[in-house]
Amino acid sequence: MTEIYKNTVRGHGLADPAPSDAFDTDAVSHLLDQCPAHHITPLVDCEGLAREIGAARLVLKDERTRMGLGSFKALGAAHVIARDAADVVRETGADWSKALSGRSYVAASAGNHGLSLAAGAAAFGARAVIYLADTVPEGFAARLRAKGTEVVRAGANYEESMSAASVAAEAGDLQLLSDGSWPGYTKLPFHVMEGYTQMGREIAQAYEGKPTHVFLQAGVGGLAAALAESLRAYWGDSPRMIVVEPEAAPALIESMRAGVLVTTEGPVSNMGRLDCKTPSMLALGILARDADDFATITEKEAEAAVAALAQYGIATTPSGAAGVAAALAGIGDIDGSSEVLCIISEGPEDG
Numbered sequence: 001m002t003e004i005y006k007n008t009v010r011g012h013g014l015a016d017p018a019p020s021d022a023f024d025t026d027a028v029s030h031l032l033d034q035c036p037a038h039h040i041t042p043l044v045d046c047e048g049l050a051r052e053i054g055a056a057r058l059v060l061k062d063e064r065t066r067m068g069l070g071s072f073k074a075l076g077a078a079h080v081i082a083r084d085a086a087d088v089v090r091e092t093g094a095d096w097s098k099a100l101s102g103r104s105y106v107a108a109s110a111g112n113h114g115l116s117l118a119a120g121a122a123a124f125g126a127r128a129v130i131y132l133a134d135t136v137p138e139g140f141a142a143r144l145r146a147k148g149t150e151v152v153r154a155g156a157n158y159e160e161s162m163s164a165a166s167v168a169a170e171a172g173d174l175q176l177l178s179d180g181s182w183p184g185y186t187k188l189p190f191h192v193m194e195g196y197t198q199m200g201r202e203i204a205q206a207y208e209g210k211p212t213h214v215f216l217q218a219g220v221g222g223l224a225a226a227l228a229e230s231l232r233a234y235w236g237d238s239p240r241m242i243v244v245e246p247e248a249a250p251a252l253i254e255s256m257r258a259g260v261l262v263t264t265e266g267p268v269s270n271m272g273r274l275d276c277k278t279p280s281m282l283a284l285g286i287l288a289r290d291a292d293d294f295a296t297i298t299e300k301e302a303e304a305a306v307a308a309l310a311q312y313g314i315a316t317t318p319s320g321a322a323g324v325a326a327a328l329a330g331i332g333d334i335d336g337s338s339e340v341l342c343i344i345s346e347g348p349e350d351g
Contacts, residue, residue, distance in 0.1 A: 002329050004242075004295040005253050011237075013289030014259060017281045020186070023194045025201050025230060028075075031082055032198060037067045041199075043206045048312055053327045055338040059211065060324075061203055064316065064347035069119055071346040072199060072223060073112035077177050079195030080188055081105065081120030100126035106174040108162040110136065110219065111273040111319070112346055113179045113192075118147040129174060131165040133157050135268055139349070157268070159277055180220040181282040189282055193226040200230025203341070210235045211341040213332050215323030216291075217244045219276040221252055221283030223345065228290035239341075242293045244326040246271040246302070251279040252287060253294040270299045273319035273346065293332070301325045309344070320346040 013019050032038040042062050050058035067074040085099040104127040107117050114130040121128035128149040132141055134156055141151045154164035162178065169176035181189035214231060216224035224243050231239065245252055248269035255262050261284055269275040287294075302318035305325035309316055318325075323342035327334060334340060 002297055004293050004331055007291055009288050017285035019285045019289045020282050023197045025197045028198050040202050041066055053334055055334050055340045057339040059341050060344050062344045069115050071112035073116040075195040075198050076192040077117035078120030080191045085124040098125040100124040104174045105177045106165050106169050107177045108165040110158045118144050118149040122147050131161040133161040179222050180280040193222045196223050196226035197230040200227050204234035211239050211339040213340045214239045214241045215326050215342045217322035218252055219274040220280040225283035225286035229286050232290050240292045242332055243291045244322045245296050246274050247296040247298055249275045249277055250296050255279055255284050256294050271302050271318045295326055295331045297325045301329045315348045316344050320344050
C-alpha cells in the first residue's frame, strides 16, 4: 500500500553511508556544450493535472527527448564515457570518434542505463557489453544490439544480472560502469549521478520562482540523489523533496528505517526501471541528508498516473510517471497554494 516515511536525519544524514563530495555541475555543463546531440529538455506546466491534485501549479520536467535516447539516463553513463574520451583527446589529440578504441565497458541494466552506456561507447569507439535479466523485454535487447552492443542474458532479476556483470568485469578486460554503488566502488557511479545534475541546473534556470514540493522517483536512487543535491544548492531548504519508490522495491525507505543500507525483497514491479531491491550507497547517503520524505506507491497508482498523463498528451511509463502517481495519491499534503515539480523520466517503451 502507499506509505510515507519522514526523514528524521534530514540536514545531516547518516554516519554510514555519509554524503559524498559535492557534484561539479559546471564541468558537466561544459562537457555537454561540446556535444551536438545535447539540448535542454522542457519544463511543462500541466494545468489540468494541477487541478486534479489540488495544487496551484504542476510543472513537469520532460526528459523524453533527452539526447535522442528518450530518458534522463542519457546524462549518466554516457557522461562518464565522454569524460574518459575527453581525457584521451586532451592527452593524445586523438579523434573523438576513436578516442576509446580498444576500451570495453560492461554494465547490468533494467532499462535506460544500458542505452546510455551503449550510446556513449558507440560515440567514442568503445565496446559495450550489457547484462540483462530474464525479465527485461526482448524489444529492449534489440534496441541495444542495434547500437552495436553485445547483450548477455543472466539472472532472474536486476540484482542477479548485476552480479553477473561484476563477475565478467573481474574476469576480463572490461570496465564495470554501474549506476549503483557499494563499498570499494564509488568513483564511476558518482560521475554517473553527476551527469544527472544537468537536469537540476536546467530546472533551476527555467523555473520561475521555486516549487513547494518536488517528487523524485528512485530505483537505486541516482536520479533522486543528483536532483536533491543540485536543487538544494539552488533553492535551499524550502522545497519539500519526496523520494518515490514502488512498494515492490522499497530499498531506500527500508534503508532509512534501518539507518543502514539494506536489501529488500518483493515481486516484480510494473515500474521496471525503478524495480531495484538494493539502493546505491552513494545515493542513500545524499538522500538521507537532502530528502524530506520517502514514499512508496502501488502498481495501480503508477498505471493510473500513466493514464492521467496520457489525457494531456504526455506518453510515458509507470516508471516515468511515478512522481505524478505519488502526487495523485495524495502524498505530500498538497493544497491550493502548492507548486509541485515532477519528473517525466522517460518516454513510452515503444517510443
